[in-house]
Amino acid sequence: xxxxxxxxxxxxxxxxxxxxxxxxxxxxxxxxxxxxxxxxxxxxxxxxxxxxxxxxxxxxxxxxxxxxxxxxxxxx
Amino acid sequence: xxxxxxxxxxxxxxxxxxxxxxxxxxxxxxxxxxxxxxxxxxxxxxxxxxxxxxxxxxxxxxxxxxxxxxxxxxxxxxxxxxxxxxxxxxxxxxxxxxxxxxxxxxxxxxxxxxxxxxxxxxxxxxxxxxxxxxxxxxxxxxxxxxxxxxxxxxxxxxxxxxxxxxxxxxxxxxxxxxxxxxxxxxxxxxxxxxxxxxxxxxxxxxxxxxxxxxxxxxxxxxxxxxxxxxxxxxxxxxxxxxxxxxxxxxxxxxxxxxxxxxxxxxxxxxxxxxxxxxxxxxxxxxxxxxxxxxxxxxxxxxxxxxxxxxxxxxxxxxxxxxxxxxxxxxxxxxxxxxxxxxxxxxxxxxxxxxxxxxxxxxxxxxxxxxxxxxxxxxxxxxxxxxxxxxxxxxxxxxxxxxxxxxxxxxxxxxxxxxxxxxxxxxxxxxxxxxxxxxxxxxxxxxxxxxxxxxxxxxxxxxxxxxxxxxxxxxxxxxxxxxxxxxxxxxxxxxxxxxxx
Numbered sequence: 001x002x003x004x005x006x007x008x009x010x011x012x013x014x015x016x017x018x019x020x021x022x023x024x025x026x027x028x029x030x031x032x033x034x035x036x037x038x039x040x041x042x043x044x045x046x047x048x049x050x051x052x053x054x055x056x057x058x059x060x061x062x063x064x065x066x067x068x069x070x071x072x073x074x075x076x
Numbered sequence: 077x078x079x080x081x082x083x084x085x086x087x088x089x090x091x092x093x094x095x096x097x098x099x100x101x102x103x104x105x106x107x108x109x110x111x112x113x114x115x116x117x118x119x120x121x122x123x124x125x126x127x128x129x130x131x132x133x134x135x136x137x138x139x140x141x142x143x144x145x146x147x148x149x150x151x152x153x154x155x156x157x158x159x160x161x162x163x164x165x166x167x168x169x170x171x172x173x174x175x176x177x178x179x180x181x182x183x184x185x186x187x188x189x190x191x192x193x194x195x196x197x198x199x200x201x202x203x204x205x206x207x208x209x210x211x212x213x214x215x216x217x218x219x220x221x222x223x224x225x226x227x228x229x230x231x232x233x234x235x236x237x238x239x240x241x242x243x244x245x246x247x248x249x250x251x252x253x254x255x256x257x258x259x260x261x262x263x264x265x266x267x268x269x270x271x272x273x274x275x276x277x278x279x280x281x282x283x284x285x286x287x288x289x290x291x292x293x294x295x296x297x298x299x300x301x302x303x304x305x306x307x308x309x310x311x312x313x314x315x316x317x318x319x320x321x322x323x324x325x326x327x328x329x330x331x332x333x334x335x336x337x338x339x340x341x342x343x344x345x346x347x348x349x350x351x352x353x354x355x356x357x358x359x360x361x362x363x364x365x366x367x368x369x370x371x372x373x374x375x376x377x378x379x380x381x382x383x384x385x386x387x388x389x390x391x392x393x394x395x396x397x398x399x400x401x402x403x404x405x406x407x408x409x410x411x412x413x414x415x416x417x418x419x420x421x422x423x424x425x426x427x428x429x430x431x432x433x434x435x436x437x438x439x440x441x442x443x444x445x446x447x448x449x450x451x452x453x454x455x456x457x458x459x460x461x462x463x464x465x466x467x468x469x470x471x472x473x474x475x476x477x478x479x480x481x482x483x484x485x486x487x488x489x490x491x492x493x494x495x496x497x498x499x500x501x502x503x504x505x506x507x508x509x510x511x512x513x514x515x516x517x518x519x520x521x522x523x524x525x526x527x528x529x530x531x532x533x534x535x536x537x538x539x540x541x542x543x544x545x546x547x548x549x550x551x552x553x554x555x556x557x558x559x560x561x562x563x564x565x566x567x568x569x570x571x572x573x574x575x576x
Contacts, residue, residue: 020424030359037241039364041267044245051246053468068474075253075263076457076465 077133077232079105079113085137086348091129096158097121097168097225098136098347114328117546164280167168167487170349171226176280179225183320185225190280190320192274193230196284197256197325200234204256205247206314207234208325210287210298211337216328217319221341226347229283233299235311235332239292241364244268248288249464255286268364269299287412287504296336299365302337303357315450318544368462370492372434379438381476389419391421393557394485394516401568402512405481409473411499411507412487416442416455422483423451430473431456458497460502470505477509483514487530491524496532500544503509507571513546514568519553522560534565541569 001009052072057065077089078110081343088095097118099105103149105113117125127146132141146178149156156165158174159204167177167415173510177280178186193209200207205462209217210233216224223230236244261273268288273281273395289298317326327333333340338349373528395418398405405427410419413431416439423446431439445451459465482503489498518531546569556562 026195034359034363037360038367040241041245041367042463043242044249044267047242047246049464049467053471061493066475069468071470072194072464072468074250075262076462076468 077117078108078482079115081111085345087133088136088344088347090132090134090141091156091158093130093132094158094165095167095226095347100348103350103554105350111362118168118172121158121168123173124158125156127152127154127155129404133492156415160372162276162278162280165227166377167228171409174229175228175460176229177226178223180390181276185280186277186320187279189230189274189284190322192260192272192284192324193232193319193324194273195258196260196286199254200232200251200256200286201325203251205236205251206312206325207232207235207284207286208311208314208317208327209233209317210333211285214317214326214330215338215342218334219345220440221318222320224345229285231285231287231366232492233287233289235296236290239290239365241267241290241297244288244290245365248286251286264298266361269365273521276552285314297360297364298336300361301351301353301357301558302333303354303360304334304335306336314371335560362559367494368459368506370461371490371494371528373489376435376437378528379415384416384417386417386420387445389417389421390416392485392516394418394483394514395421398483400483402540406411407476407478407480411458411484411502412490413442413480414438415454416453418483418485419450419453424449429454431455432469433507434459458502459548460491460498463498465504466498466502470502473506474508479510482506482511484513484517486517486529487519488515488537489519489529496537496540497544500540500546503541503569504544504546504571508574510571510573512549512568512570513541514566516564516566517554518564519557519565521556531563532565534567537565537567538569541567546571 053068079101084100086098087101089097089223099115101113105115126149128146130142131145131147134141134144152239156449160166164176165180166174167180169175169177180235191212197207209213209231212224212227213230213232216222216227217480237246238244240248248268248270252264255272256262263272263273265285270286272284272286274284276282287299289296289302290319291308296306297303310332311327312489314325315327315328315330317324317330322530404425408422408427408429410416410422410429410431413419413433416431419429419431419439420442420549423495429452431442433439436457443455457465458485484499487499491499515537517535517537520531522529522531533549534553538551541547548567549570550566550568552566553565556564
């Protein structure tokens, strides 16, 4: 067997041994990316609620707060 | 329908001269052996094949049919008419639903949609958004300067100046509120897209979809199908296009966006076009924008196929347990009410009932019955996967005086993990004046394919409730009396009145 063929076989054998670990690592990374991406909507929801409802609540105008809560739900 | 040999071609199927369906002669058929192919009638159409009609099949855009014959699907002697209850002609749209496609509408009927397209675009521009017609609407404007006949809704797109998905979503929330302020009814599809509902003169409600997008790192993300390398100058500055005689804004290079949406063949009309969105794009959009809508389609389908005779249905064992344990509650909150059988029963016992669910349509019959019988039954939307829904409704109901009883029958096992925590959060908000939660859920024995249910652990549920301030009064686990291969978990949890 030529030296180049032996090197190619050894490289392939190394890859074959590493592949399951690499696949597992890729799956883990995909889950981590998915989890991070999902935070975008949660952050946006909290930012929206704070901005639209909680800051006016600091004015302690209960009537206005009740009206805002009712109005907020119409826009969901 | 048997289809002969030949290249893959779009075929239009017409009943009495009107197109109702289109399909590709190779992509959409199954091989039946000996060089023959079969095209199955689409589900929505198959159930309507009653009576007789002149069936013609021809390549889209051709003048002469490949097939023409009078076909009687039964011996009723009636004429087959693919129309809705109001007599409006229908055709299959790209999602396989029978709707009044644009080629069945008169100019008068389409005017409301076109007017709304102009109003919504103007309002988005006034809000600083560079919006333009998108998808089928842009395609029709660029290719033919009119609405595409086989299309059934209108679409608007925009590329936000923001680059982070969270900012794009907050912006989309504000835009929806702005259009609600103009008097439009809307419905949200995802964090970055929503639908404006346009009522046409004959009462049909047409969708005008608003799809948000952003450019980051040279990649355009445009809901719901586009995620490609793109140049900002292909969108801005906006140009113009003409649609049905109206001048509208357009991307600077509309052909670039149309190619991103439909591929290089966008110039050729295809009434059977099917998006083949890359898996990586679907994953990205689902995770960025669609986490508040899990299992929605499964639930809508479940209610459609498992209709209950609400008027005469018996209450659930859980509802009966509530009354046996504490009497008829003054205020009853039915969480995940579904078709609202228990809600109606409690209302008939004298409770003031609020029925909450992800979807409002399934409780429609119960609502109408309660109204006729003069009962106190309020039906409201509550999405446990959406914090905005849970927190705003929790804030509202916390202000309604009096202790209340909450019913959560097969709710913990019907929502993803985020939702189960939200149920407990909402319950803690709704019981600020005190209250008790009764919950039944599958904890074992549910087949994996039996969507949309998933079993949950009894200890997990009690843990979630305790972390939200509940005192667990009772737990139980028993063989379900109806599905005897399944185990039901039951929890009764108390929230004491919060101190002032």
